[in-house]
Each structure stands twice: as structure tokens, then as C-alpha cells.
Amino acid sequence: MTKEELEILYKSKIIPASKEPYHFEKHAQANTVIEAYNPICGDKYQLYLDMSEGVVQSAYFHGFGCAISKASTSILARKVEGKRLEEVVALGDTFIASLTGITPMDFDDECLKILNELKNFDGRVDCIKSSWEAITHHLKEEQWK
Amino acid sequence: MTKEELEILYKSKIIPASKEPYHFEKHAQANTVIEAYNPICGDKYQLYLDMSEGVVQSAYFHGFGCAISKASTSILARKVEGKRLEEVVALGDTFIASLTGITPMDFDDECLKILNELKNFDGRVDCIKSSWEAITHHLKEEQWK
Amino acid sequence: MIEAVTRFDSFENANIHRGLYDLSSTATKRYEQIRTKVAHFLGTENSNTVAFTKGTTESINIVAQSYLSKKIMPGDNVITTIMEHHANFIPWQVLTQTHHAELRIVPIDPHGNLDMNKLRALIDSKTKLVAINHISNTLGTVNPIEDIIAMAHKKNIPVLIDAAQSISHCALSLDQMEYDFLAFSGHKMFAPFGVGILQVAEKHLGEVLPYNVGGGMIREVTNERTTFRDFPFNLEAGTANISGVIGLGAAIDYIGSLDKTDVSNHIRDLTDYCVATLNTVPEINVVGSPSGRSGIVSFTVTDIHPHDVASFLNQDQIAVRAGTHCTQPLLASLGLGATIRASFSIYNTRDDIDQLKASLIALIKFWS
Amino acid sequence: MIEAVTRFDSFENANIHRGLYDLSSTATKRYEQIRTKVAHFLGTENSNTVAFTKGTTESINIVAQSYLSKKIMPGDNVITTIMEHHANFIPWQVLTQTHHAELRIVPIDPHGNLDMNKLRALIDSKTKLVAINHISNTLGTVNPIEDIIAMAHKKNIPVLIDAAQSISHCALSLDQMEYDFLAFSGHKMFAPFGVGILQVAEKHLGEVLPYNVGGGMIREVTNERTTFRDFPFNLEAGTANISGVIGLGAAIDYIGSLDKTDVSNHIRDLTDYCVATLNTVPEINVVGSPSGRSGIVSFTVTDIHPHDVASFLNQDQIAVRAGTHCTQPLLASLGLGATIRASFSIYNTRDDIDQLKASLIALIKFWS
Numbered sequence A, B: 001m002t003k004e005e006l007e008i009l010y011k012s013k014i015i016p017a018s019k020e021p022y023h024f025e026k027h028a029q030a031n032t033v034i035e036a037y038n039p040i041c042g043d044k045y046q047l048y049l050d051m052s053e054g055v056v057q058s059a060y061f062h063g064f065g066c067a068i069s070k071a072s073t074s075i076l077a078r079k080v081e082g083k084r085l086e087e088v089v090a091l092g093d094t095f096i097a098s099l100t101g102i103t104p105m106d107f108d109d110e111c112l113k114i115l116n117e118l119k120n121f122d123g124r125v126d127c128i129k130s131s132w133e134a135i136t137h138h139l140k141e142e143q144w145k
Numbered sequence C, D: 001m002i003e004a005v006t007r008f009d010s011f012e013n014a015n016i017h018r019g020l021y022d023l024s025s026t027a028t029k030r031y032e033q034i035r036t037k038v039a040h041f042l043g044t045e046n047s048n049t050v051a052f053t054k055g056t057t058e059s060i061n062i063v064a065q066s067y068l069s070k071k072i073m074p075g076d077n078v079i080t081t082i083m084e085h086h087a088n089f090i091p092w093q094v095l096t097q098t099h100h101a102e103l104r105i106v107p108i109d110p111h112g113n114l115d116m117n118k119l120r121a122l123i124d125s126k127t128k129l130v131a132i133n134h135i136s137n138t139l140g141t142v143n144p145i146e147d148i149i150a151m152a153h154k155k156n157i158p159v160l161i162d163a164a165q166s167i168s169h170c171a172l173s174l175d176q177m178e179y180d181f182l183a184f185s186g187h188k189m190f191a192p193f194g195v196g197i198l199q200v201a202e203k204h205l206g207e208v209l210p211y212n213v214g215g216g217m218i219r220e221v222t223n224e225r226t227t228f229r230d231f232p233f234n235l236e237a238g239t240a241n242i243s244g245v246i247g248l249g250a251a252i253d254y255i256g257s258l259d260k261t262d263v264s265n266h267i268r269d270l271t272d273y274c275v276a277t278l279n280t281v282p283e284i285n286v287v288g289s290p291s292g293r294s295g296i297v298s299f300t301v302t303d304i305h306p307h308d309v310a311s312f313l314n315q316d317q318i319a320v321r322a323g324t325h326c327t328q329p330l331l332a333s334l335g336l337g338a339t340i341r342a343s344f345s346i347y348n349t350r351d352d353i354d355q356l357k358a359s360l361i362a363l364i365k366f367w368s
């Protein structure tokens, strides 16, 4: 990625999504709270999900992190709302796999595609992945209960 | 050292001294017994000294080791007999220093000279040194008593 | 291998798992790729079973201190063998002594084979670990690891394999064995010194606690307490030997490129030829005659100390080692002070063995 | 340095302290010569005060486990500071917790200087060690080590210096200090990764027990017990990172060839210039203003996360690091999540700092 391409990505999506993230607030009454912690940098978000009948009714998040992780978590919150638990897990698995570069993903979604393009940027893949891993991991455990 | 020079050294001094070492026997009645142990190879000799009036009256040794260490200990036994404790310590210090290559030694003695020449041979310097270190170390402690 | 290491040292020298600048992220990526490579080499997809260590010795000490010391109780026992390298002997001796447990040492039979009946008799419900080498670095004996693992697992006892000598013999199917812990060193497989592997079976991953503590292996540190990352990252405190790891990666590529059966046959052939050749000289005494022997032959020469033999052979450009080979208990049990050891790799030929014999005969003549 | 390592890997690759063949004896000799070189560099003739380790982290863990853990009693305390690297913090936290002792943490004043009055107040007759870094790897603060040593020694308390950041600043006269333990890493002084030093004052040599156990560090092993060699050889179990040590030797030659005062002045100048330059930009916040600072400047940029700053700077070929720099307790005490850190070596120039400023200004504009 050239510096120019990078600047376009940041300007068009990352900075806006991180400056005005979707549902960025503590949502204490949520029935599921998941912590997404990135041990590499120490950044941390709380994900607040309201789940009923196996569906994510609403998703909020709050915490501290870089622009990439904030944008990624913001996109995550928007994407998972209205999805069934299994759908969220499937999406999470596919998206995380796409970040390894081994399994490509069919991106009909512009935002996910941009995140994916950043996977090789300066060792920042964990910034993209952290919240996705936390939610996928948590919901998988939920499924087994 | 060429292989030829080495063979001459071995043939003339090392092998004979190791095949028929001087005073090579257990000497249980000796009043001073010193262990010379080389942790690199596990070889070990007992040095049996009979000391009286600050003079080494007799020196014997016994144990297991390579030709170099046996020759070296044999030479040691012969050299220390009749010497005063301080003389043995001084000789030991000088000889050990000569093996580091830093402090040269004036060798009027043919046997010590040959041992010294072997100091760079194949990492065997500990074989030469081990008994000398043991006796010098022990007698120094003796002096402090 | 050397090329890989030099390239890294020159152009890509950067700390891993630390900063987020380009160099560093390249280093992290290569480091983790090599972890995956090692995992595949060992027959697993799960690269999180693989920790980088300083070498076999550190790997085994980690199992002793960070795994077993938390489990072992007074009266328990650990089983090892008389033919172990000190690295797989002293850690268990020290551990059992400090925990008032017992070290049980499996002997060998007169041929140098492990005494399997004795092993069977020594394993009991108080056994907490069986620690054994795959190939003896002094006798060359290839131990029946699969049988031993089966025997131990029947009683739910974990098995540690010291694969220092076997890791370069890829044909020995380490990758199909169900060991619990595997330890080896890079330098035994043409990688640099000072890097090694501890592999842990999935079921024990949560039981291996941190060893060194410090940067890079933590989740969170407060004034009051620290939480640690999971295995293998909980073991990798401080700056890693990155060029060592990269050299290890190159070594695995190299070994992987060889034909397993060819290598194995070649080394077996040299070993057998060496034994047969040395046995033709009456003054040469080959140590042991185990039913499986690979890559290593120890011997002594009547009336000439092993170190003298080795020094003269080195003069003839024949690189053998003399000494106890860090197996003092074994040599003591054989009544030997030291041996000369010839070891073979893919580079050697039958010619080398003929030269060895010729040099030995010349030396014996010279000495007499 | 790279040349020295490659030469070794290519031609002289042989295990040390083991076999007695030519290659190996050359390797042993070079290894021991480098031990002497390190000792001289640190101002002592006694090379037996110098142990080779994996790095600062391992050196400090050794002092914690192999020295202090045998001495510390419930109710005792260890003193460290809030500005330590995790490598000099977690080992003491873990040790004091497992021994029911107390970890006492010296705070900093608002400028980022160590609070010497607090330190004085915290030292008491139950203090078993003071462990402190020479230069903070996050703030750049140069600590008054001599004063601290004098204060501790008055009460007979040993002092460990983490010199990871100061070892390349030869002008800081480490070689004239009377510390009890000194730890540093090769990679901070242009040597390879994965090698470091633990130096121990003569009076404590007998008190540092083995850490890893195995080959190369023993006197004698029997089935029943093992006797160990003396320090430093009792610590060097297993095959050493020989090429790392050789690289360390080359690095010391290199550092030794520099003019101490020049290096020191150059780095101080860059540090001061960096602080002054960054302070001209309102959105840039330099962390701390200690009275002595050398080689390191941490800062943040208003409204831009440090990792985003670092990534953009890296695009401009400016290598800075973002994160907690393995000093989470320090950052928490400052109320910061992370910082960007610029660090300077002899290679840097004022130009680099001007470029840093220009890149930062461009980024701030881009981001707004």
C-alpha cells in the first residue's frame, strides 16, 4: 500500500468512523457485556449487546483504542445488529479468516473490505481483529451452553 | 604445531611419562591429600604429599586421566619434592600463568617447557593445568592457616 | 541457513512483539510464520503448541519448574533412564529432591537397550512423568518411544521426549507420536546455537505456567498484580533470539526438502558400517550393541585415553568428541571414564569411516 | 558486528565446553575471551563475575529466583520504582507475592524524576534488594544511581541495576559504580538478539545458585546427586548462543572504539533538541521533564492515538515506537494509555528530529 492509498482509506473511512463511531456509549442495561482486550498495546473496549430470542437486538461499545480498532469495532456494532447468534459467529469466523490472508472473503460490504485491506498495514492486524475475536469467542461459548 | 612436532613431543615425553609415571601409587600414610578434578572431562587424581617443616618430603599421585594430565602430574610430583611450601606455590603460580600465554616463563626445565608448548594443543590446557591448580590452591590456603 | 540469518541481521534487525513500525512488524510476522512451520514439521496445525526456548536444556527445565513442580507431591515419582543426557536427568533429580519425591532410573541391558521390563515395573500410580530421550547421544540407541508412550498413557502418565538427537532424523516419525512434551535444540538440525523448541500437547497447554517473567508475555500489569498471556506466549519473556529462530526456520525448510527414507537409510548404513569396521580392530572396543542404533557410535581404545585419541584424530581432520558426553550416570554404570564418539549426519560417507579406522590404527601403532 | 557473526556461523560453528576437537576449542577460547572483554568493559579484571544470559529479562529473573528467593522471608521487602520496565518489575512482584513479602514502589515527581525522599523513607532493615533502572526506557530519565547505591549500601542492602538502556552510553561510568548486580542485553548495544549479561559483585558470587540445570554447568553427576560448578559457569547450562556472544564481543569493540564524551554529548544534544522542537507544536505533549534525560523522549499527540501516529511516521521512514513500552505501571500512574517514543543513538542527527516534527505537523493537519 502506498502512503497515498493509505491516506485515502483513512480519510474516507477510518478517521470518520473513529471520530463518530456508531453506538459509542456505555450501555449498562445490556444483557451481554464482552471485553475486547488487545494485550499487544493494552487497548480495551467493552461491547454491550442486547440479545433476545437468539438475535442481537442492539450493539453498543465503549473504551479506548486506536482509530483502526475504533473504526473496526464501530463497523462490528453496526453489522451484528439484527443478526442471529449463529450468523454473527459465522461472519466473525469468515472475517477473521480473511485477515490471515489464507481464506479470502467475498466482500459485498464496503466497510469490511476496507478493514481487510488494512490487514498488512504496519502490523496493525490485531487492531482490526481484537473486537471481532472477542465477540466470536464469547458467542461460541454461549452457543455451547 | 604441526602433527610431526606434536608426535615428537608425545613420543619423547608425554607417552613415556604417562606410561611410567613418577611415584604413581596410593600413598595412604601421606599427611596431605589433595584432589585434582577436571570438571570438563571428569578425570581425577589424588595427590599425596608428605610435608614436614614446611617442606614437601615426598609426592605421590594416583587416579585416572589422559596422557597429558598424567605426564603433567608426574612432572609435578618430581618437581615439588624437596621444595618449601612457598617455593611450590611460586612455581605453581608462574607455571599456570605461563599457560595463559600472557606471562612467559623462563624454562630452565625441559619437562615444564614441553608441557607449556602443548598449551595451545586442541583445547587441552586444562589437562596440563588441573593438578597444578589443585596443589597451588591447596597450599595457598595452607599458608593462610 | 547462514544466508537467512545474515540477511535478517543486516536488514531486518528489529525487535518483535513490541513496537509497531514496519521493520518490527515484518520480524513479528516471520517469527510467527516459523512457529507455524515448526508446528507443521511436528505434525500439528496448532502453532500455539510451540514455544521458542534457548534449547533442549531450557525446554526441559521449563517442564520441570513451570509444569511439574506445581503437581508433584512428596512420595510421587518421576521416571527417567540411565542413558539420559544431563539435561534430561539433573532437572528431575533436583525436582524430586526438593519435593521429597523419588527419581526412578530405568537401567539398560548389557547390549545398551533400555530395559523395558524394568520400566514397566517402575511405572505406578505415583508416577507423575516419564522423561526419556528418543536417541541416546552416547550409545546411539533408538528407544521404542511409541511403546513407552502407550505404556505410560494407559496409566494417564504424561511423557516427555528429549528429541535433541532425533530431530534431524525426520524419518523417525516424531510427527506421528502422541507425546505430551517434546524438547529439542536448533543446533542439532543445522540451525544456530541458542534456540530450541518446547512443544506441548494441547491438553496440557493450560498447565504450563510462566518461567521467566517480564515484557512481552503479559496481558496486564498493575502495581498489585500481573495477568499473563496464554501458552506459548507466557513463556517468551523478553527479547527473543530472533536470528536464531529465523535460522531454525531455514533449517526446517532444508530438512523438509530431504527425502526422509534416504536420510534414514544413509545414516543407518553409516552407523552399521562404522560398528562393523571398528570391530575389526582388536584394540577398539565399541560401546554397546543395541538392536536399534542410529547416527552415533561410542568406542574406546585399549590403553589410550579417549581425549588423547580425539586430539590425534583431530590432527587428521577427523572431528570426534571425547568425554562423558554429558552422560556421567550412564558411563559410571558402564564402568567407563569417557568414550570417543563418532556421529554421522547426511554429510558423511563410508570413506570418512575408512579414514577413521586408518587413523586409529596409525595411532595405536604410534602409541605402542 | 554482522561480519563477526557470519564468520562464526560459517566457519567456526562448533559447540563450546564440550568436545575437544579443534573447532570447538577455538570456539571456547573466543567465548572466554569475550567474557574477559565484557569484564574489562565493566571495569573489572575478574571475568568470573560475568555470566552470559538470554538478555536483561533472564538476568533479572536469575537474580530473583537463584539469589533472592533463597534469602527473602515473609515480612521482608524489595524496592523497585514505578518507572521500571516489566522485566525489572514483574519478577519482584511475583517473588514478593509468593514469599509473603512486600513490593515497595518508589514514585516519581511531577517532572518524571525519581522521588528520592520517598526512596529514603521506603528503605528499611527489612529491605532485601533495591532494583532500579539506570535510564528509564519510557521517560529517558537518568537516575542518580551512585546516590542510590550509597544510600542502600549504608544499610548493607544490595542494589541491582537494569542497565538495558544505558549500556551503550559508555560515558555514564557504569564501570566505576559499586552495584551488586548488573543486567543488560546485547541488542541494546548493536549486538544480536537473545544474548545478555548478568554481572555479580565478587562478594555475592557464591550466593547465586544454578538456574537452569543440565550439561556444561556441573562438576559431577551421580544417580543420587549433582555437584555444580561455581558462578558464572553454574548458570550456563546447555548450549550457549555462541554467535550471539561473538556478536556481543564485536559490539563491545565497536562501542569501546568511540569517544565516550562525544557520544554522550551527541545524545544529550539530540535529546534536548528533540524536546525543544516538539514543545513548539501545541498539539504535541512531551511526557515528563526530568532534570537528566538521555536518549529517549516520549510524547503524545492530542486526539490521535499513539499507534496511529507511529504508523503514519513509519510511512515516512521514521522509526518510532508506540505503546506502553513494557511500562504499564508507569503509564497508569501518569494516566496515559500509551505514548510514542523517539529514541536516539549515535547514528541520529538533528535533521532526523526536524523531519519528525514536519511529519507530525503534516499528520495533525491530515487528521483534523
Ligand SMILES: Cc1ncc(COP(=O)(O)O)c(C=O)c1O
Binding pocket: C215, C237, C238, C239, C240, D054, D055, D056, D057, D058, D085, D087, D088, D133, D135, D136, D137, D162, D163, D164, D165, D185, D187, D196
Ligand atoms: C530498561 C529496560 N529493561 C529491560 C529490558 C528488557 O530487555 P530484554 O527484552 O532484552 O530482556 C528493556 C528492553 O526491552 C529495557 O529497555
Ligand SMILES: Cc1ncc(COP(=O)(O)O)c(C=O)c1O
Binding pocket: C054, C055, C056, C057, C058, C085, C087, C088, C133, C135, C136, C137, C162, C163, C164, C165, C185, C196, D215, D237, D238, D239, D240
Ligand atoms: C540427547 C540430548 N539431550 C539434550 C541435549 C542438550 O541440548 P542443549 O545443550 O542444546 O540444551 C543434547 C545435546 O547437547 C542431547 O544430545
Ligand code: FES
Binding pocket: A038, A041, A042, A043, A065, A066, A067, A068, A069, A126, A127, A130, D307
Ligand atoms: S493500537 Fe491498540 S487496538 Fe490498535
Ligand code: FES
Binding pocket: B038, B041, B042, B043, B065, B066, B067, B068, B069, B126, B127, B130, C307
Ligand atoms: S582429558 Fe581429562 S585431564 Fe586430560
